[in-house]
Amino acid sequence: GESVGLHLPTLSVQEGDNSIINCAYSNSASDYFIWYKQESGKGPQFIIDIRSNMDKRQGQRVTVLLNKTVKHLSLQIAATQPGDSAVYFCAENMGADGLTFGKGTHLIIQP
Amino acid sequence: DGGITQSPKYLFRKEGQNVTLSCEQNLNHDAMYWYRQDPGQGLRLIYYSQIVNDFQKGDIAEGYSVSREKKESFPLTVTSAQKNPTAFYLCASSSRTGWSEKLFFGSGTQLSVL
Numbered sequence: 076g077e078s079v080g081l082h083l084p085t086l087s088v089q090e091g092d093n094s095i096i097n098c099a100y101s102n103s104a105s106d107y108f109i110w111y112k113q114e115s116g117k118g119p120q121f122i123i124d125i126r127s128n129m130d131k132r133q134g135q136r137v138t139v140l141l142n143k144t145v146k147h148l149s150l151q152i153a154a155t156q157p158g159d160s161a162v163y164f165c166a167e168n169m170g171a172d173g174l175t176f177g178k179g180t181h182l183i184i185q186p
Numbered sequence: 187d188g189g190i191t192q193s194p195k196y197l198f199r200k201e202g203q204n205v206t207l208s209c210e211q212n213l214n215h216d217a218m219y220w221y222r223q224d225p226g227q228g229l230r231l232i233y234y235s236q237i238v239n240d241f242q243k244g245d246i247a248e249g250y251s252v253s254r255e256k257k258e259s260f261p262l263t264v265t266s267a268q269k270n271p272t273a274f275y276l277c278a279s280s281s282r283t284g285w286s287e288k289l290f291f292g293s294g295t296q297l298s299v300l
Contacts, residue, residue: 084226109288118192118276118291119229164228173244174289176228 087183094155096180098148098165107168110139110150112161160184192277192292198300199271207262207295209277216282218260223274235260272298
């Protein structure tokens, strides 16, 4: 099966709240992780990435946390907006096998 | 406006027909990729190319073929051997070879069977 998975297929949050989307990975040798956002009928858009020598990386309203001890990756979105509604994918670099993508989490923003 | 252009956006295939999906990039990227996406599923790699005139099979290459005659172009042909071709096809590119680089995706082609 896929080494990158998700904890919740759908996440519903109130507009203005913070969102946390989780991913688990199984390959402790993975050295690169990336988050994408995909809106319906469109291609994935890059959000943020992180290498295994880091624990945290911040972007504009987004933060990625990497916990190598428990092989867990999370994406935090601050002050969630209606435009954040999408499916969010994590992916890991498994070396020669390339990027492995999770099935995604559907983020729904409640008004 | 730099990026990756996929065409057509929608494509229909008849029984026994081969169809070709176009992917063009003007980002001057060396590596290009084709992924297949089924509803509620992650992306699965079909083929990738790290340099002109060279390409490698991904996880689900059977029933597909590609060419890389130019750096900017990486067309995907869905052959009649692919018995379940209905899916959303995504082309991507990255600036360098190797997998620790972010991929830039096109807007996708939805292929359906008539």
